[in-house]
Amino acid sequence: MSKQIHLWAFLQGIGFFPTGWRHPRARPEGVFSMEYYARVAKMAEDACFDAIVFGDQLQSRGAGGRTPGRLAMPTLDPVSLLMAMAAVTERVGLVATVSTTYNTPEMLAERFAAMDRISGGRAGWNIVTTAHPDTAPNFGEAELPPKDQRYRNAVDVVAKACELWAAMDRAGPALPQGRPVLVQAGQSPEGRDFAARTAEAIFCPAANIEAGIDFRNDMRHRIAGVGGNPDGVRVMPGLSCVLGGTEEEARTNHAAILDMGDVPLAIEYLSESLCCDLTAYDPDAAIPVDDILAKTLLPPADVAKSVRPAAEKGTPLGDFAANFMRHPRGHNVFIGTGEQMAEMMIEWRDSGACDGFTLQPSYMPGGLEDFAEQVVPVLQKRGRLRTEYPGTTLRETLGLPARLKVEA
Amino acid sequence: MTRSFIVSACVTDADLAVPELARPVIAAAEAAGLDLLMLGRAGARPFDAQVLAAWAAPLTSRTAIVATVPASNAHPFHVARALSAVDFLADGRTGWSVIAEDAEPGAAADMVRAARALWDGWGADTLVIDKESGVYLNPDQVVRPNYRGPFFDTAGPVNAMRPLQGQPVLVLDEAAPIGIDDADVVLVDAPDAAAESARRLLKIAPGAEVDSAALAASFDTGEIDGVHFMLTESAAALPAAIAAIGALLADRPGTVPAITGTLRERLGLALPQTASTQAKGAFVPEYVA
Structure with a gap:
């Protein structure tokens, strides 16, 4: 069977381009509306995406205490948005970005246990340690802890949360996945080591296929080095796109x-x-x-x-x-036809540059619509993208064991 | 003006975290015409009610979900963001009930004040979202609250909008005081004349007989504004228990609260004056698919 491409939809805010909210087919008012979230969640599920992902920040946008007037904001709480989407979908996974620095293991365990239960086993946790200096004063601190300390703390927090989930699963109601899928996006050596020990899926920027191959090889090497199974981890570089009926139109x-x-x-x-x-x-x-x-x-x-x-x-x-x-954020931005984009994605997958992609629509919801209409059918026709979900939990969708065995 | 009679209930079974069991409970609350459905209560919080409230948002069109929020195991910055999002998703039908749980005395009141300060950091008319001019918002309407309390310091501004209701409706239990005296709704143990402007809901203990005539009399004299049923049934038995409340109150005194508008509007509740100089909730330009 040809290699399957995993797809994640990164739907935070109003799209990848800072200018995107001004596009005629952008709906910036939608980020405050249930109707909008229901619409885009169903769009992602109809296209058989593994999961919807929301990034997160714990500080308001801006710099030097000035709130910007032209950038699309604010960032609504990803857990709430994803859980509302859970109620109107049945299969698509729901991955929330949550900080280990500004949550206790007890807070995290309680939150993700409720998410996994009420979504029927579709919860994922994108583990971040929070890097923005403006965050600290929102939590009563003058400064962020240094990076190495944040990562050491993250290891402890994740371990403790896993213990708590095992206990909650035993106490019932059962956690459908045993625990949420653990996702990581660290780029630095500390971040990569942490991901190698912890993550079941990894985001990364990869501006071109060589960068993708290097990153995935490095991660597989690190995972094997700590006794993990590299085939049990999905590497999902970011990918944005602008499509057109012809290259020129794109x-x-x-x-x-x-x-x-x-x-x-x-x-x-x-x-x-x-x-x-x-x-x-x-x-x-x-x-x-x-x-x-x-x-x-x-x-x-x-x-x-x-x-x-x-x-x-x-x-x-x-x-x-x-x-x-x-050139926002160093991700790969594809410009061309739907057919060409599918071709590029297959080439990346077959070259070992990724296991799939984290799609960052150029603006919302028009960019997601274009991808679903112009690229998804091509990938499905080529047998590279599923046409239905294999099971009910996010773990099954990712091709991982449906439920993590809970240690006695 | 005729007053409306408010019907509320709280549920506490841990199995409400299972969607197959929670859906019929939400549906029963809507069908029975419950104005408020509170998830958890002081002394019984077996799930993360903020998560369940978000999940329930698209499943309700009338009943407002009230999330219990612990003063321990939570931070006001996270709470302010979560409830702001839920309030938008639920079209302004969100309540919250801060409970002390295992927190030190004073922490729950500090949680309430900190979250209110964060919400009030955003003006009601901040959003512009004008594609033509490229103006997304009016920065002058966003201020840094720099809240400092005995337990929580949070600078802000919070990266969440002012909620649709300005602040979600705060529900507190008289029997579990947290040191906040301007709640929007107070759950009381006995009918009693009260000076405060809060809506007072008489708690009905599990299995207690409901004396409709006595309720009507207490309502008419202004001692209570409605009832709050403490339900201890298992999740599977809750739909029937909630339907029974609906039947019991088919001839409730007063009027039925309006079923459109935000919860604040329906209950006629002004924003707490101590927290805000703003009288309104957030304005959001209409979403058109």
Whole structure:
């Protein structure tokens, strides 16, 4: 049988592109409406996606205490959105991003036990340690704990949560999956080691097929190195797309999305990404590198790497910001026809660059609709994507044992 | 103006976390015309009621779900976000009931104040969402509450909107006080004249006889605004117990609360003054598929 492609739908917010909410086929009001979530959840389930995934942040958008006016926000609680979607679907998995740094094991265990039970075994936990410096004051702390400490803590929190789930499963009602599917997205060496020991599915950015192959090989090596089974872990790089009936039409559609950006939006987006409010600077003047490095809450060395080359070329702030916004978050963005996209996905899968993809629609719900209509049928016709779910739990959908054996 | 008579019940069986058992209970509450269905109560919280409230949102169109929220095992930043989302998903039919559980004295009141401060950090008219001009929201309407309490410090702004109701309806049990005196709904043990503006619901103990005439008299004198049934049945037996409440109250005194609008609007409840200078819940431009 040809290699099956797993598909996850990353549906946080209003889509991948910061400009996406302005698209005529975007419905930004929908993020506050049950009707919208019911519609997109059914769309993902009809297309046989393994799961719907929501990312999360524990801080408001913006930088330097200024709330942006042109970025789509806020971020509603992913657990609540996913559980409402659970009530109107039957098979699609529901993966919530939740922090180990700002939840206790007891809070996490109680929440995910309820999620797994009420969804009939469709819950997954994307384990994050929270990296944004603005988060700490929301939880009464001046600063985030250092990264190594966050990861050490995460290991303990996950282990304790697993113990609690085993006890809750015994006490009943049973947890349909034994425990939720554990998902991780760490990129750093600490993050990758943690994922190798813990995760049953892994997200990652992979801008091209070589990066995908390198990442998956590295993870499989790390998993085997800690005594795990690399075939029991799904590697799911992010993938966005802009489709068209022809390549040219797709390029036109892509340009249209980018053209919805203006300089004030680009500067708000850049400010957020650099953790430094740049909205008061002249967009036509040089990039204020010294101010940025002095004010940013991120490690200045990392920020310097992204701003210095443009600053040395004399690129004005506004141009730099506009260009920065055209390439969000280092993911693979496919531009072409549905047929070509299916071809690309099959090539990645057959080359060992991934087990499937985490689709990040360019804007919502139009981008998801286009993918479901133009790519899903091609993958199904080629025998690479299921046409019905194999069972009822997320574990079964992922090809993992339906229920984790609970230790006595 | 004729007052409306409010009918409420709480359920506590752990099996309500199983969808096959929970669905008939939600359906029975809707069919019986319950205004409030409270998940858990002080002293009995066998599931994460915030998760169940979100799940129940698309399954209800009239009954408001009230989630019990523990003061321990929860943080106001998470609580404020979860209940804000649920309130949007449920079209403004969300209640919450903070209970002390194993928390230290004062923690539950601190939870209430912190969550209110976070919700109040967002103005009612923050959202603009104008594709043409590219303006998504009005930043001047978002403030950082910088809440500092004896148990919880939370700076905000919270990355969740002000709820549709401004704040979900707060339901507290008189017998389990947490140090908050401006709840929206108070569950009382006996009819009694009260000065506070909260709606007062008389608790009916499990299996107790219901004296309709006495209820009507207490309602007419303004001692109570309705009833709250403490149901201890197993999940499987709950639909029948809830249907029996419906039958019992077919001739309830007063009027039936309106079945459209947010829960606050239906119960005629203003936002607590201590927490907010804003009189309204969030405005959201209409979603058109």
